[in-house]
Amino acid sequence: MIIRDLQVNRRKVSLRVPFKTALRTATEIENIEVSLTLENGMIGKGAAAPTFIITGDSSEGIEAALIGPIKNELVGSDITHFQTLLQRIQTCCVGNTSAKAAADIAVHDAYCKLLNIPLYAFLGDKKNLKTCMTVGVDTPEKMASDASKSVDDGFQTLKVKVGANPELDIARIEAIRDGIPKTIKLRLDANQGWRPKQAVQLINEMERKKFNIEFIEQPVASYDLEGLKFVTERVGLPIMADESLFSTKDTLKLVAGRYIDLLNIKLMKCGGISQAWNIASIAEANGVACMIGSMMEPALSVGAAAHFAASHPNVKYFDLDAPLWLSEKPDVLIYHGEEIQLSDLPGIGGV
Template sequence: MIIQDLQIKRRNIPLRVPFKTALRTATEIENIEVSLTLENGIIGQGAAAPTFVITGDSSEGIEAALTGPIKTALVGTDINGFQTALQRIQTCCVGNTSAKAAVDIALHDVYCKLLNIPLYAFLGDKRALTTCMTVGVDTPEKMALDAKKSVEDGFQTLKVKVGANPQLDIARIEAIRSVIPNTVMLRLDANQGWKPKQAVQLIKEMEEKQFHIEFIEQPVAGYDLDGLKFVTERVATPIMADESLFSTKDAFKLVTGHYIDLLNIKLMKCGGISQAWSIASIAEANGVACMIGSMMEPTLSVAAAAHFAAAHPNVKYFDLDAPLWLSEEPDVMTYKGENIQLSDLPGIGSVL
């Protein structure tokens, strides 16, 4: 069955409220949708969201990669050579992980539609999924209000953005802890906002204050692996790599070199489901658990990540709340409080 065409469409989706991290403030997301059409008319869909400050990918760059080398690599090939097609996506150009992720998702979607099975079934499992809810960087008082509302909405794990002003970070967590039960787990994401010695000092203070932090994401700059290891070796709280992890090579170095305790996999960083699976398996072989995360992305690509997470046994943590920040309602996956329900329709669940 021949892949006949690849088409793209760009649209912006406003957020319900601004999303703030140590790296940026977003009020909307750019969404690049990609469609793969088979010769029998079946269409598979994927999507990507550019994030200059993390992946370096722009909308224009994603579109150029999709309509240039990626389209050339796929159109005219046989979908039944599925693994070969996945390899062609990864090798047709350097970088461009967001574009590769979008078409990798679309290829999985169209192949599963051809087989008439959901993506999770193709990948091999459907474990129950829950998600944390993100609390964006703000004043301690505003973050405490946001955290309290999230708990009232049914979330038992909160991912708290810190790092924009390290001097305020202790006050932020104290304010949040003062309004939520100790049974609610906190995860911190510094988004590369701390220096190594500063990170150790802050984390040890949080440990002394018994803030019940489950783990801390990317406390230092993504390129600073020595700094990351410095922090990991000096605190009791588990440290997770995010911006330090893009490729399977990164994963291998991080886990075999004991730079971190945990890995955060994002499809936009690594290039799609196939690469995410390899990263999770590398980590599993080295006794390192993984989380599935997402950028500010459309529901379609987050749902693809959710299908992957439901199937891979080494994905132990889930951060899939991005669709809840969008002004449009999720379609190919549904939320009830922190619980996620995947579509049982073929592929990811999109209907054209």
């Protein structure tokens, strides 16, 4: 079944409220949609969103990669040469992980529609998914209020953004902890906002205060792997890599050198489902569990990540709340509080 065309559409989607981290404040996303049309008229869909400060990918760059080298590799090819196409997406240009992810998702979607099965069925499992809810960085009082609302909405695990002002971070967590039940788990994401020694001091104090923290995500700069290892070796709480992890090569280095305890996989960073699967498998072979994460990105790409997460046995943690921040209702995932229901339609689902 030949791929006859690849089309790209760009549109902006506003957020319900601003999303604040130590790296940026976002009020909208630009949704870059990819459509692959097969000769029988079936359409496979993929999507990406630029996160310039993390991936280095701009909207213009993502679109240029899709309608340039990626389109040249896919159009005229047979979708049943599935693995070959996925490999060609990864090798047709350097970098451009967000564009590669969008194309990889579209190929998966088209192939599963051709087979008339949901993506999770093609990947081979469907475990239950429960996402955390993110609490953006802000004043201690505002973060405590946001955390309390999320708990009222049914979330038992909160991902708390810190790092924008390290001197305030203990106060932020104390305010949140005082306003929610002790049973609610916290995950802290510093988004590279701490220095190594500072991170150790902060985390040790949090451990003494027994804040019921599950793990700490990316405490130091992405390039500072020795600093990451310094923190990992000196605190009791598990340390997770996020911005330090893009590729299978990064995975090999991080797990073999024991720089971290956990890995956060994001499709926009690694280039799609095929690469995410390889990362999770390498980590599994080294006894390192993974989380599936998401940028502030379209529901379609988060849906693809959810199907992957439901299928791979080494994805143990789930951070897939991005669609709940968007002003438009997701059509490929259904949220019941923290529980995520996958579509049983062919491919990723949706229209």
